[in-house]
Amino acid sequence: MRIPILKLNNYLLVSIQTEIDDKTAIQFQEDLLDKIHKNGSSGVVIDLTSVEVIDSFIAKVLGDVVTMSDLMGAKVVLTGIQPAVAMTLIDLGIHLKNVPTALDLEQGLVKLYQELGE
């Protein structure tokens, strides 16, 4: 299973549509960093609208993706985190501080422009 990564001008768009298992998450991390490198992308939006479970491992991978992309010079915004998922993350003790988030894809792109000062 591979998560598709779409290119839109200088940005990359990702919509995670399936239950993520650990291998898929790690593969995605590599694929995304490769794509950022190859395309010289400055921003990424990862939409999590269809994701029903984010456990501590997946949360760690997502947080790492944001930090790693940042190191490479690309900003990542996470969008579409469901109410139930947000409540569960806080119960788990995961706050995803310093991770830019937005309500949906549209607002995610706006947030990305702001982060990049465009």
Add this chain to the structure above:
Amino acid sequence: METQSRMNIQQELDIVGARQLGRDIAKKIGFGTVDQARIATAISELARNIYLYAEDGQICFEVIDNLGRNGMSIISIDSGPGISDISLVIQDGYTTSGGLGAGLPGVKRLMDEFDIQSEAGSGTKIKTVKWLK
């Protein structure tokens, strides 16, 4: 409806299988979406612990119908190396796998009841319950 089911955890993909099965059962019993997510997430953490530390174990699901008090219990059983210091592993941020250390303390917060028994060399049993409100 079956009152007991179990899922063997032997490979990484079983973690996803276990949480999907658990969520389906939770939904059938009548848990709302937030509790379904809590239960599925707790199962995910328990199943990953089995996979990471014990390699082989089971997650058992049981529907509780007890004089009108309904709920669901999730029991994680493995015959792995066991946990020598339980108070340490239920502390936030403690990890030996490079994770967030949110697993077991997280499960405790996600569920209503949490009981852990472990013996070095013979395995670990964790019983958790979520009550329907």
